[in-house]
Amino acid sequence: MAICSTTLALVGLSAVSPAMATTEETPAAGAAVAPSPEWGPSGSGPRAAQPLSLPGRAPVEDGAVDHRAADESAPSSSKHLLTFANDGAPGAVRVEVRYRQGNGDLFKEVSPLLPPGPSSWTTSIQGDARDLFIEVHDASGALLEQWGFLGELPSGDPSVYWSTQILSGEILGYTVIWS
Known part of the structure; x- marks a missing residue:
């Protein structure tokens, strides 16, 4: 988790423009990171990664998703x-x-x-x-x-x-x- 947090913080810091890089205007590293789609709706942490190859699943054409992005625990x-x-x-x-x-x-x-x-x-x-x-x-x-x-x-x-x-x-x- 520390590696992921560090990576996210570095990605967030690299998104800060040089004009914003003054010490009094630079937001904290955690605040500069936008939530990624891998984070659950509660923001409590990343969801389990989907393997690229699953039994019963087949590759699909470009631009398509071959895994479920929706919440499988939905009613x-x-x-x-x-x-x-x-x-x-x-x-x-x-x-x-x-x-x-x-x-x-x-x-x-x-x-x-x-x-x-x-x-x-x-x-x-x-x-x-x-x-x-x-x-x-x-x-x-x-x-x-x-x-x-x-x-x-x-x-x-x-x-x-x-x-x-x-x-x-x-x-x-x-x-x-x-x-």
């Missing part, structure tokens, strides 16, 4: 819980979920390869998310199904599952419902 009413079930499907699949958070950050999460059967995968989507896209890919990466929900998300939680019922002229396939 469940501010989140949508996406559940994917692969029971009855003919093969293993991977689910890709992309959405834009209210602050403009783009998130992309990819499930592990889910074999057919009772395996399932769940992820949380922040409540202020917009423009949700869900894709189901087979083991080779080929796109099997995709859905897009532009703008504000419907209320409830989305579920994606393998359906054997005839829906809209389709006999078999993945279906998404909001409950």
Whole structure:
């Protein structure tokens, strides 16, 4: 912590212009440092760093964020819980979920390869998310199904599952419902 505080103090001091560098006008080193985005909302200290590579997460295009900036401990009413079930499907699949958070950050999460059967995968989507896209890919990466929900998300939680019922002229396939 001492190294981080020293580094922050040096960064703050380097931001002071030469005109401000007189002894009576120079603020204390701690006051010259603006809070960084890594600090929690209470200012009590830095949040845990996010590793660059997490299981179930995939790199995303430039300008996008591949980790959650939102508070994961937020009440469940501010989140949508996406559940994917692969029971009855003919093969293993991977689910890709992309959405834009209210602050403009783009998130992309990819499930592990889910074999057919009772395996399932769940992820949380922040409540202020917009423009949700869900894709189901087979083991080779080929796109099997995709859905897009532009703008504000419907209320409830989305579920994606393998359906054997005839829906809209389709006999078999993945279906998404909001409950």
